[in-house]
Amino acid sequence: xxxxxxxxxxxxxxxxxxxAVHAQAPAPDAMVRDxxxxxxxxxxxxxxxxxxxxDRVQKLVDEKVVPYTDFQKMTQLAVGxxxxxxxxxxxxxxxxxxxxxxxxxxxxxxxxxxxxxxELRPFRAQxxxxxxxxxxxxxxxxxxxxxxxxxxxxxxxxWKIYDINILGVWLVENYKSQFSSQVNAGGIDGxxxxxxxxxxxxxxxx
Amino acid sequence: MKNQLTSVPRNAxxxxxxxxxxxxxxxxxxxxxxxxxxxDPIESFNRQVFEFNDVVDRAVLKPVAQAYxxxxxxxxxxxxxxxxxxFREPSNAVNNLLxxxxxxxxxxxxxxxxxxxxxxxxxxxxxxxxxxEKHSEDFGQTLGRWGIGSGPYLxxxxxxxxxxxxxxxxxxxxxxxxxxxxxxxxxVRNSILGTRVVNQRAELLQADxxxxxxxxxxxxFIRDGYLQRRQNQVYDGNPPRAADEADAKPSTGGxxxxxxxxxxxxxxxxxxxxxxxxx
Numbered sequence: 001x002x003x004x005x006x007x008x009x010x011x012x013x014x015x016x017x018x019x020a021v022h023a024q025a026p027a028p029d030a031m032v033r034d035x036x037x038x039x040x041x042x043x044x045x046x047x048x049x050x051x052x053x054x055d056r057v058q059k060l061v062d063e064k065v066v067p068y069t070d071f072q073k074m075t076q077l078a079v080g081x082x083x084x085x086x087x088x089x090x091x092x093x094x095x096x097x098x099x100x101x102x103x104x105x106x107x108x109x110x111x112x113x114x115x116x117x118x119e120l121r122p123f124r125a126q127x128x129x130x131x132x133x134x135x136x137x138x139x140x141x142x143x144x145x146x147x148x149x150x151x152x153x154x155x156x157x158x159w160k161i162y163d164i165n166i167l168g169v170w171l172v173e174n175y176k177s178q179f180s181s182q183v184n185a186g187g188i189d190g191x192x193x194x195x196x197x198x199x200x201x202x203x204x205x206x
Numbered sequence: 207m208k209n210q211l212t213s214v215p216r217n218a219x220x221x222x223x224x225x226x227x228x229x230x231x232x233x234x235x236x237x238x239x240x241x242x243x244x245x246d247p248i249e250s251f252n253r254q255v256f257e258f259n260d261v262v263d264r265a266v267l268k269p270v271a272q273a274y275x276x277x278x279x280x281x282x283x284x285x286x287x288x289x290x291x292x293f294r295e296p297s298n299a300v301n302n303l304l305x306x307x308x309x310x311x312x313x314x315x316x317x318x319x320x321x322x323x324x325x326x327x328x329x330x331x332x333x334x335x336x337x338x339e340k341h342s343e344d345f346g347q348t349l350g351r352w353g354i355g356s357g358p359y360l361x362x363x364x365x366x367x368x369x370x371x372x373x374x375x376x377x378x379x380x381x382x383x384x385x386x387x388x389x390x391x392x393x394v395r396n397s398i399l400g401t402r403v404v405n406q407r408a409e410l411l412q413a414d415x416x417x418x419x420x421x422x423x424x425x426x427f428i429r430d431g432y433l434q435r436r437q438n439q440v441y442d443g444n445p446p447r448a449a450d451e452a453d454a455k456p457s458t459g460g461x462x463x464x465x466x467x468x469x470x471x472x473x474x475x476x477x478x479x480x481x482x483x484x485x
Binding site for chain 2: 135142177179195
């Protein structure tokens with residue numbers, strides 16, 4: 001009897017837990033907060049990562065960033081109208097090269113991580129929204145807080161980040177004009193070529 | 207007061223203009239779609255000033271900033287940055303008032319008083335611990351708040367990215383709100399202003415590599431970043447979610463994107479102000 005009862009209780013609890021996990025997982029602001037803190041902690045704890053070690057950064061990105069980010073959508077938006085005329089192969093190449101460019105760029109900045117913390121700013125969204133902006137700020141013991149916002153879309157695989165705003169500058173928006181200029185001059189292949197050439201240059205140390 | 211406000215620019219700009227004009231006859235790679243962005247009608251001219259600034263930067267400003275950074279330890283540089291930032295508080299207060307934010311204006315005034323005294327001229331920021339957050343404002347933002355669009359993007363010789371509105375607001379009006387410009391001893395005042403420029407450049411040294419790595423076209427990368435950031439500042443971090451579907455501007459060429467995902471953004475016609483110049 002007793003055993004049965006505790007079995008029932010534990011079943012109920014685990015059912016609740018599962019329900020809670022399911023309810024929690026999709027909340028975009030909590031996801032962004034947890035993700036940022038995990039990434040920050042990983043960087044703080046790993047010297048090689050901090051110094052921008054490419055392999056380590058790639059591993060971190062694959063583990064913590066890729067599952068929660070829609071790089072293809074990010075690329076599509078940055079490329080703009082030209083995307084519709086791109087073949088699947090070109091799209092894949094663009095996405096790959098753009099992602100590499102971003103990872104390379106930001107791995108150089110990891111050395112700046114010291115005692116930063118991420119705080120959520122007020123989040124306004126309806127439960128029915130499928131496209132939201134999560135606003136955060138990065139605070140450290142020195143310097144002013146840094147505005148860091150994310151744009152997310154709800155997909156079958158959960159919420160996915162597809163744009164980042166640093167200090168008021170949306171990443172996708174900031175590439176549009178540069179990309180369209182390349183596409184105008186050399187077509188989609190021209191843009192792919194420029195990106196991959198850029199990615200082949202030796203990384204600069206900051 | 208008196209006319210010392212104008213003495214620096216006048217002295218400095220006369221020979222400068224000659225150099226700029228003679229320089230502008232050559233160089234600058236200009237892409238074929240130059241000037242296609244309505245926010246930047248004089249792109250090819252701007253690009254030439256941009257390259258001129260880059261040359262000056264590499265020859266003079268950057269090396270000086272590197273030496274400055276090398277010589278002074280970080281805590282000292284932090285202190286200097288903070289003092290300059292503290293001198294901006296009167297302007298923050300006035301601009302907040304002009305933007306109809308009296309509470310922020312009072313807070314800025316308190317910050318100035320507290321940090322100038324207990325904070326040793328602003329070297330430290332005890333006001334922040336007291337819960338007084340900083341609000342960076344300038345007259346370019348105030349004009350924006352009053353509904354004035356950024357006007358054409360402008361690269362100012364030596365001073366860098368700006369817009370018509372911001373050039374007027376920041377280089378025209380801000381000196382009147384800047385305690386540094388009220389120092390009567392001209393050599394002292396100029397030394398302070400010079401230090402401010404070098405200090406600012408030193409803070410941006412790390413951004414150099416980041417930008418060279420990230421940008422396909424440095425000019426546009428900086429321009430678009432500047433315009434977005436200013437728009438963001440005008441709205442204190444909450445700009446209207448740009449013309450979500452409304453915008454009719456189909457980005458360059460090609461019909462408006464068919465995929466629903468390519469709606470959103472497209473910066474509204476206005477926006478403005480200096481990213482790098484701040485803090």
